[in-house]
Each structure stands twice: as structure tokens, then as C-alpha cells.
Amino acid sequence: MNKLALITGGSRGIGQHSAQALAQEGVDIIITYHSQADAASDVVNRLKALGVNAAALSLDTSKTDTFPNFVARLKHELNTTFNRASIDYLFNNAGTGLHSMITDSTEADFDEMYQLHLKGPFFLTQALYPMINEGGSILNISSGLARFSLPGSASYAIMKGGVEVMSRYMAKEFSDRSITVNTLAPGAIATDFRGGAVRDNPEMNKMVASFTALGRVGLPEDIGRVVAQLLNEKSHWMTGQRIEASGGMFL
Secondary structure, three states: OOOOOEEEEOOOHHHHHHHHHOOOOOOOOEEEEEOHHHHHHHHHHHHOOOOOOOOEEOOOOOHHHHHHHHHHHHHHHHHHOOOOOOOEEEEEEEOOOOOOOOOOOHHHHHHHHHHHHHHHHHHHHHHHHHHEEEEEEEEOOOHHHHHHOOOOHHHHOOOHHHHHHHHHHHHOHHHHHHHEEEEEEEEEEEEHHHHHHHHHHHHHHHEEEEEOOOOOOOOOHHHHHHHHHOHHHHHOOOOOEEEEEEOOOOO
């Protein structure tokens, strides 16, 4: 039986390319999507073309009150589509960005970042923990912005700093079932994140490349390959760690 990964926010960007990279390693995939059902369906078809089984489920990771229903739908999907009752890998990837100076940020802005990037992954992992196989792995996504500071990213980066602490505690508390937990911190990646600020703005793209050791902005497939390396039995001795994949930003 293939390993199976659940990837939140898998209909685009890093989530999509992570799903494809894992599928190329023979891992079955369930992705979640917020609103882009057509894009999610397209991803599922691409994954199946790679020879693995795949499915997509809707989920708003900021709405913790919907998690019991999601777990019920996930159990049904596992039973009917995959003929199993558990998963091996969880990649808490879903999220959006916010550019707002501290002096301009509203309480609603802050709460949105908290619910989506910290509260959501905490309680989703709690809900899914009984369904993760012994010896499985959890990967939580952070950001290079938790290490270096760029004005306008405070609310977002604060939550990612919390994710890194959360991952260490999960690694300790889940170790009795040999479940590893790590944090992946990408740098600036050319996706539609924050309206495609890095991907579509030539000046921003050039600036990011100028302070990145490898001389270019990151691509979603760069991160996808790292995800496939981390969600792999060969990396199982690694837990409680923060891995930055930024091409060497601000070294």
C-alpha cells in the first residue's frame, strides 16, 4: 500500500507542487482547497496521471468549528477512495499573506492571521492526530519572515513564529507514537501569494534575487522537492527542527 499524504491548500502554489513531488515518489494524495474547486479537480487529475490515487476535499482552515465535519468527510473519502482508515503524512500548508504596517493593522487583520496560520493548524492537527499512522510525519509551514524582519509583515510573521514553537512541542508530545514533526520555512516564492507580489512584480523579483545567495527568487517546485524529501522515511530521524528553504536569503 502506498503512503498517503494530506496537504491543506493543495490546489495551487506550494501545496500543488508539493503534491506533485510526493506523487512522483509514489505517495497517494488528498488535497484540501478553500474555494477553487475547479483548480483542485485539475490537480487531482494531474496526480492520477502520475500513477497515484488522489482526491480533493473543501476546507477552510480558519474555521475550527467545521473540523468535525471535515474529519467525517475525510474518513468517508479514505474508506471509499483509498480503502483505508488513516494517513501517513500531514502537511499544514494552507494560508494567505498580509502586508500591513503595525500602525495600520486592525484587530480583524491580526485575528485573521491568527485563526488561519496558528489556531487552525493547531486544532486541525489535534483533530487528525488519531488518524495519523504510528511512525508518520507532520510538516508545518512557516516563513523566512520568522527569522528576518521586513516591515509590513509583523502580523503574519508573528503567527509563523508561533508555528515554529508549536512544531517543537508537537514533536515532543507525539514522539510516543514515533510521529515526527518539523517546520519548513520557505523564503520568497514566485506564486500568487499576496497577489503575486514576488512573481508578477519585476522590481520586487529583482530585489529578492539581489539578497538571495543563489541569485534568484524561489519557485514553488523548489519547495515541493524539499517537502518530498522531508515527508519520507529516509528523513524520519529528523524531528522538532526548523528547515529553511530560501536559496540563502539574508545570509
